[in-house]
Amino acid sequence: MPSASGSGPALVTVVGIGADGWRGLSGAGRAALRSAQVLLGGPRQLALVPAPQRPPVTVAWPSPLLAHLPRLLDRYRGQHVVVLASGDPMHFGIGGTLVRLLGADRVRAVPHPSAVSLACARLGWPIEEVDVISAVGRPVQLIHPWIQPERRLLVLSAGTHTPGEVARLLTARGFGPSTCMVLEQLGGERERLHTATAQDWAETELDPLNVVAVHCRAEQDTAPLPRVPGLPDDAYQHDGQLTKREVRAITLARLGPLPGQLLWDVGAGSGSIAIEWARTHPQCRAIAVEKHPRRAQRIAVNAAALGVPGVQVVTGTAPGALAGLDPPDAVFVGGGVTADGLVDLVWAALRPGGRLVVNAVTVESEAVLAGWHARFGGELTRITISRAAPVGGFTGWRPMMPVTQWVVHRR
Template sequence: MPSVSSVRSVPPGGARPVTVVGIGADGWDGLAAGSREALTAAEVLIGGPRQLELLPSDCAGERIPWPSPLRPAVPGLLAAHAGRRIAVLASGDPLFFGIGRTLVELLGADRLRILPHPSSISYACARLGWPLEETEVVSLVGRPAAALAAALHERRRLLVLSAGADTPAEVAALLCDRGYGPSRLQVLEQLGGAGERRIEGVADTWSRPPGDPLNVIAVECRRAAGALRLPVVPGLPDEAYEHDGQLTKRHVRAVTLAALAPAPGELLWDVGGGSGSIAIEWMRAHRTCRAVTVERDPVRAGRIERNAAALGVPALRVVPGAAPAALAGLPAPDAVFVGGGATVPGLLETCWSALPPGGRLVVNTVTLESEALLADWYRRHGGELVRIAVAHAAPVGGFTGWRQAMPVTQWAAVKPAVEGRAADGGEER
């Protein structure tokens, strides 16, 4: 009977597996025996130019550097060498922000044999004495530096996967811009290799010239005095947003996000984005949460993009245009928020139709006309219909009284598996 390892090494149909070998800055000397054997036996070696240069002449296979852009070229490149022994080189652990993920998505795990190497993050934690499970990792490879902003919290330890030699200076500038200038930076270059070195400094006085492009940046977050504190839960301070008054205010925003109930990997449609606060805080709930915001005013659309970058979710997709027409062709949502324009003909119908069973629709309104519409949708589809009233203490002469904000009516419903049966106690039709 064949061993478990031999069964796993042969994909369905008997096709040759593609071997993916992780390699570090220590090159050939740092590889385990199995990784060396796979590379020596390969007839085709695919990787980045730097990685290919680390291999000795004993690896006699044809060397092919990755083209750019990489992902579209992968299927054709592998197909061109079908039937040959192919080895793909990856930096460190191939499935940790590496090429391994792309190959699994395109080929399937059964067609791969993955031989990992310690990642640069493992090396960095070993050098710093930081527990790996308590250290947050942010990749800026192929991503804007603004993606780091959502991870900034007092006393947090971050490891940043650098895009190149200029990344440390970009990170320092972003830290200063976001109120974290006192943060300590350590740039760890060529981890595990002969040229390994460490450069230290503080963000607000960082003046180091660009160093080795192969680096990881360790950040010990320290917030400057007076800098705005941004929590991890919904309901960021209103001052965190650039806006023209079109902003779902803090307390209502927290209630709205609770009703939308974001979960990892889910997609939100934010219809009538305003300042983008609902979509932004949806995406801040988890790094895999996604959102599309639709805004008809081009000035506000630009403002949403700036807010998203400032608050660490630059991947927020902003679609300029008026709903419901602008919703055509968007990927199916897991939840929809309508913050304005509920009475536009066909809008709620379009949003409800786009949701899968179990999807959530949340609508906020402040007008009597929209409130009447929500009451009808509540009668037909059930859910929850609530009124949110917030009052703030304010001076009244020499005393203090309550100043009432305009109340918000909110309807929230979960789409049932079978249409026609109202959810949560509403009237059936």
């Protein structure tokens, strides 16, 4: 988003407003509206303010908002603009966007109790024990990593369709017994609550302004999928090109996912490394690069099914396919290490402090790693895993292919 620093309004006050409208505003919120020269907001929020209380200039948001916002703000240069937002504007709201655009010194937030606060108050749920996921402008699949036995979730709805989508997703994951509660028009005169289990959820007429509360309960034979690396291999669709769970857990530990950082997963196969990197924290970003189109499509399917649909999939052959990508904080090379120039390129692309992890299973790729280890140092490790399997009427150990792993940090 382009910066409007140095232009636009002298001050933007973002006032949170609830379904109770004008009467529910704090004194600070009312004072901001009375002093405003320009009022911006969505049609629903604007309708909550009585006409006598609106400033002379009142403008409904254009669509698409983000594309038009810098130009719209610049139109009211030097004036005091008030923006209406639902609930707490700094919680999945317009407040954060305005701060990024104008700077924190030119944005003042006057929050109203958020939908999260109101829902927890109605349900008797301590906020610190609740996981909050927004489905507003985001895929509902984002709730997958948060679906764990006995966890409590609040899903901020995108409209009337969200509760049904949540219920179907829970049921498909084996969490059909979960209790789903839809809270409509929180804080308003038309506040209402609907309750059913996910598996028994029936489509009903709902208000678009709703929050979905979920108390997760699993069916008896449902295996949870934790957020720590090393998911079961059968959690993925794959054609055999999959970093096995034991090696995957070791690899992710060496990559060291950190919030806000970007991973390149080169030769991604089924996408397991990129996906489990992204699952560790909502702000972890990943790009999976895969030359086979069918595998690339499978990566996208796996990412959505495991709750990280934001994993970017690039179909192409490295190193050429890496051109123009954002610089990474970590790189994993699981395939194609012998390609000319690949290791040189990813090493040059790494940010300072970045980590490079390369796994090799062939003699030729091991030779490449040995050469790079001699030049740049780091650590070489041989990983050998054996799994128990039937041998006639007994049980024996079946070794997997050994993996040579090179790990190096860029200073």
